[in-house]
Amino acid sequence: METEGTPDIYDPLFVKGVFDRASVAYRYWSQIASFGFIFLWRRQCVDHMPTIPFDGAIGLDLMAGTGEAWPYLLKRRANIASITAVDISTGMIRRAVDRLHRSRFDRIKLIEADVLKSTLAAASADFVISTFGLKTFNQSQQRRLAKELARVLKHGGVFSLIEASDPKGWALHALYRFYLDRVLPLVERSVLKGAQDFSMIGIYTRNFGDCRFFARCLANEGLEVEFKAFFFGCATAVVGRKP
Numbered sequence: 001m002e003t004e005g006t007p008d009i010y011d012p013l014f015v016k017g018v019f020d021r022a023s024v025a026y027r028y029w030s031q032i033a034s035f036g037f038i039f040l041w042r043r044q045c046v047d048h049m050p051t052i053p054f055d056g057a058i059g060l061d062l063m064a065g066t067g068e069a070w071p072y073l074l075k076r077r078a079n080i081a082s083i084t085a086v087d088i089s090t091g092m093i094r095r096a097v098d099r100l101h102r103s104r105f106d107r108i109k110l111i112e113a114d115v116l117k118s119t120l121a122a123a124s125a126d127f128v129i130s131t132f133g134l135k136t137f138n139q140s141q142q143r144r145l146a147k148e149l150a151r152v153l154k155h156g157g158v159f160s161l162i163e164a165s166d167p168k169g170w171a172l173h174a175l176y177r178f179y180l181d182r183v184l185p186l187v188e189r190s191v192l193k194g195a196q197d198f199s200m201i202g203i204y205t206r207n208f209g210d211c212r213f214f215a216r217c218l219a220n221e222g223l224e225v226e227f228k229a230f231f232f233g234c235a236t237a238v239v240g241r242k243p
């Protein structure tokens with residue numbers, strides 16, 4: 001809810017604005033800011049998704065960004081026939097189109113939409129994946145997202161979603177927060193000259209906590225779900241299937 005002077009950072013239009021502006025440098029910044037861990041975590045997200053029990057599988061990449069997860073999906077899951085990628089940001093979608101042209105991925109369809117307002121068909125997906133797209137959803141939006149995920153998955157369909165998280169119990173937690181809350185905004189101000197969009201990631205990550213709440217939302221929708229933590233909880237994931 002927006003009060004005068006303070007923007008609602010969970011308003012989809014606000015989120016779209018953040019990523020439209022960040023899209024120019026997103027790929028490079030996410031690599032640098034995560035010290036390259038983001039590559040490993042995307043791969044782990046794909047590897048931890050249960051076996052897709054269908055040949056010629058069709059599935060969804062939600063909050064797909066510029067298509068960062070596609071190379072892992074297409075390389076490591078041979079039975080994928082097509083991926084429909086959904087993202088709300090025009091800037092990110094534009095760069096996803098560039099990636100499609102450069103890489104000649106012919107099994108990808110792009111949809112520019114708010115995933116919570118999309119018209120994806122019920123029981124149409126053999127799998128759903130999402131890498132680093134959860135943190136900009138507050139708890140009520142996470143409940144709606146879990147409902148949507150349960151709706152679009154086929155019975156027997158599988159899912160895996162990963163997100164950068166706040167590793168509260170970790171001995172280096174204070175250092176990690178200092179890096180996200182102080183160092184990154186400083187670097188962004190000096191390198192990107194005034195922009196503060198990537199610095200929002202620190203705020204979103206702190207508020208998000210980890211994937212435990214979303215795991216409960218998915219379980220409430222009748223999905224079988226397992227919570228996973230990577231590198232002391234700096235990233236967490238939910239993986240599972242629709243019975």
Ligand SMILES: C[S@@+](CC[C@H](N)C(=O)[O-])C[C@H]1O[C@@H](n2cnc3c(N)ncnc32)[C@H](O)[C@@H]1O
Pocket residue numbers: 012015016019030042062063064065066067068069086087088089092113114115116130131132133136
């Ligand atoms: C941090 S980026 C992750 C991009 C990519 N999946 C990756 O691995 O780097 C988060 C993406 O979620 C998208 N997004 C946020 N809220 C969304 C919503 N409600 N519907 C669709 N996309 C959304 C943003 O536009 C952004 O591209």
